[in-house]
Amino acid sequence: MSLIPRQIETFWTLFTAPVVWAVHFLVCYVGAAIYCAKQHELGFGFGVVRIGIGAATFAALAIILLAAWLSWRQWGFGAYAPPHDEPTRLDRNLLQGFSTLLLSGLSFVAVIYVAMPALFVTECLR
Amino acid sequence: MPILRARARPTGAAEKGGALTLASRRARNNGSQSGRRLCVAFLTVTSVPALGQASALDPAGAEASSIATLFWAMVVGGALLWLFVVSLMLYGIRRRRRVHDEWTAGRLIFWAGAVFPVVTLFLLLGYALWLMPQLRPWAPAQAAATLRIEVEGRQFWWRAVYHRPGDQPVVTANEIRLPVGERVEFTLTSSDVIHSFWIPPLGGKMDMIPGRTNRLSILATKPGTFRGPCAEFCGASHALMAFSAISMEPEAFRSWLAAEAGPARPQPSDGARLFVENGCGACHTIRGTAASGEVGPDLTHVGSRLMIGAGTLPNTEEAIARFIAEPDVVKPGSTMPPFRMLPETEIRAMAAYLKALQ
Structure with missing residues (x-):
């Protein structure tokens, strides 16, 4: 029994990384906005929010890395060269794996950019 | 209107505002001529520096200088990127070109098309975000x-x-x-x-x-x-x-x-009396007098300001008289009603009174 999921053939795995990016974005921005609107009712400082954003970022990056590894496997670990445009089951699978890998790269960078303000902003500014 | 005719010949300290007045008058007299309109626009712009310098690239404050530095960093960075892209383009369209193999082309796309923008944006974003708390620093x-x-x-x-x-x-x-x-x-x-x-x-x-x-x-x-x-x-x-x-x-x-x-220290004068009698105090405050309106700008020390009408006219008796007579012309859409029905002597007396509020 392996911890790594078995390879499955579905269109939906393509969206894993962008969905993680979207959720991470909402968690960071909505979370910070709610904290700053209600900071007097909450018993903790902005440092906790920054740590929370850091934790959400590491979790998001880890999930994206896992999705990237799975798509890399689906792509055959780079054994086949693009463009994968033959009307065969193999090429369809490879194309999806390669696309998912590229989307994972984009999402990885985007998640880092989303989290960057938390490195510099140390309090609620209005 | 005599006040306006007097203003049409710009002299001495009123010169800059005089040009503006002249231009506005021309605009009203020859409203259909677009050349005149251009002249108005030009003169209005040239009269602006009386208020002081207005360039963000000549900073005199801590925040403005970090913004100016950010601007120059962006300009230099943008220029370098432009040169890089243009030289790539020149390389691509050169006369004796040979075709690169797919592996080399792929590497170019990966390094120049993905890694380079990611790193550049990371640095620029980091720089701008690092400036943010400095631009709004207070506890x-x-x-x-x-x-x-x-x-x-x-x-x-x-x-x-x-x-x-x-x-x-x-x-x-x-x-x-x-x-x-x-x-x-x-x-x-x-x-x-x-x-x-x-x-x-x-x-x-x-x-x-x-x-x-x-x-x-x-x-x-x-x-x-x-x-x-x-x-x-x-x-x-x-x-x-x-x-x-x-x-x-x-x-x-x-x-x-x-x-x-401190309150205004006006000399008892016709102007002071007329200011109250004509109802100016319903909108304007002059502390130390009966005028205590909150609708318009406070005029307690109006005589000492650089400009009147929120940066519209120079602070001279002439210009104040003109503003009292026709604020609807000087500042279209402003809430102050025109007082051109008052006798010119009254307007001049009030202008002299306001100018003396130092």
Whole structure:
């Protein structure tokens, strides 16, 4: 029994990384906005929010890395060269794996950019 | 109208405003001629520097210089990128070109098309984000101990209230003075539409939004006179809504503020009587007199300001008389009604009275 999921053939795995990016974005921005609107009712400082954003970022990056590894496997670990445009089951699978890998790269960078303000902003500014 | 005819020949100190007046008159007399309109626009623009310099690239404040540095970093970075892209293009269209293999092309796309932009954007974003807390640096505890200037945008002027720590607030209008080397906190509001507060050589731009209080922190580093325009279109006279910002040495600033806090010391005159009789006090306040209106700008020390009409005309008796007679022409859309039905002698007496309110 392996911890790594078995390879499955579905269109939906393509969206894993962008969905993680979207959720991470909402968690960071909505979370910070709610904290700053209600900071007097909450018993903790902005440092906790920054740590929370850091934790959400590491979790998001880890999930994206896992999705990237799975798509890399689906792509055959780079054994086949693009463009994968033959009307065969193999090429369809490879194309999806390669696309998912590229989307994972984009999402990885985007998640880092989303989290960057938390490195510099140390309090609620209005 | 005799007042206007007198103004049509610009002389002496009134020269800049004179040009403006002349141009506006021409505009009314020959409204259909587009050449005249151009002339009006040109003269209006050339009359602006009387308010002070207005370039964000010649900073006199801590925030403005970090913004100027950011601007130059972006310009240089953008120029380098442009050169890089153009040279790639020249390489691509050169006369004796050979085809690269797919592996090399793929590597070029990976490094130049993915890695390079990611790193560049990371650096630029990091730089801009690193500036952000510096542009708005204050803590609530520290704010209580410093000077706070509340500025309220109104169509088409600025109400300014100086809140000194542990002292009475000082109300004035259309001119902001601040001490060099001391951080000043601005609280910005609006009572009608969205305006935007901006002193380009001193700091960043901040909107004034009805129902909301925005804050801005400014540290002036050099003494000088600067022009602050309204930076958000707010109506017919938006372009005529400006103020002069004057950064002064701290001692000079404190003595100015102390003088500004005091009531007006008008000489008993016809002008003083007429100002009240004609109902001006219903809208304007002159502290120390019966005039206590809140609708229009405070005029307690109006004679000492650089400009009148929120940066529209130079502060001369001539210009004040003109503003009283025809604010609807000087500032279209302003709430002040014209008083051109008053006898010219009365208007002149009131103008002399207001100019003497130093």
